[in-house]
Amino acid sequence: MHASRRILFVLLPLLASCQTFDQQSTTAPGERVRLQGEITRAAGHLLFSPCQEQRRFIVSNDGATDVIRDSAALLAEGPGPLFADLRGRLAASPQSSVDGQLALDQVYRLQREGQGCADLNFTRTLLHADGHEPDWNLTVGVAGLVLKRPGQPPLALPYLEERLPEGRLNLTSEANGQRLELWVAPQHCIDSMSGGVRHLAAELRLNGEVMRGCGYLGGARND
Numbered sequence: 001m002h003a004s005r006r007i008l009f010v011l012l013p014l015l016a017s018c019q020t021f022d023q024q025s026t027t028a029p030g031e032r033v034r035l036q037g038e039i040t041r042a043a044g045h046l047l048f049s050p051c052q053e054q055r056r057f058i059v060s061n062d063g064a065t066d067v068i069r070d071s072a073a074l075l076a077e078g079p080g081p082l083f084a085d086l087r088g089r090l091a092a093s094p095q096s097s098v099d100g101q102l103a104l105d106q107v108y109r110l111q112r113e114g115q116g117c118a119d120l121n122f123t124r125t126l127l128h129a130d131g132h133e134p135d136w137n138l139t140v141g142v143a144g145l146v147l148k149r150p151g152q153p154p155l156a157l158p159y160l161e162e163r164l165p166e167g168r169l170n171l172t173s174e175a176n177g178q179r180l181e182l183w184v185a186p187q188h189c190i191d192s193m194s195g196g197v198r199h200l201a202a203e204l205r206l207n208g209e210v211m212r213g214c215g216y217l218g219g220a221r222n223d
Helices: 067-075
Strands: 004-007 032-042 045-050 057-061 082-091 101-111 127-131 136-141 144-148 155-157 160-163 169-175 178-190 197-206 209-217
Touching (some): 127 197, 155 178, 178 209
Antiparallel strands (some): 045 057, 127 136, 127 209, 197 209
């Protein structure tokens, strides 16, 4: 299986979108859809409410994800809902107290911290990855990538992307005297500081220094 490549020659700043992300769903029942929203627990069920909506869906897990276990662990840390970025199919539910059920087949993110539904950059993000010890934060958009580290100015670079088998990605950049590589692969990954769950394991190599963390595909990507 051959890898495909995409080269980006133009570097523009990654700017927050001035538009809000309208999460109102018009998805037909049974259609596979990616949704962001909040997860709570009530009467022994996990309930999912899409961003900016009042509807509630019972989360059903067919064994493809560990969302029930992960949600229980995060909800046990304190009150309040979890932010969830999920993909699945909406269907009717026999329970009249809810608006249906969401049968999951992918969990992109599950977390207590962060901007959640208020993240205006989500729809412009292709890929995000971050890690700790040392702390680093990398956001990839169609015009380039931006690496942020404490005490240092943001590093904005063009990049080349290589798609590899089994959903893996490799991003490389050799510009402005920097040598950067980012490797991501599908894997259940837990943030070492927050306990948040991501669907990608990430490894960043910057000028020979190796840093590890977790990542997720943004709203600008439909892989």
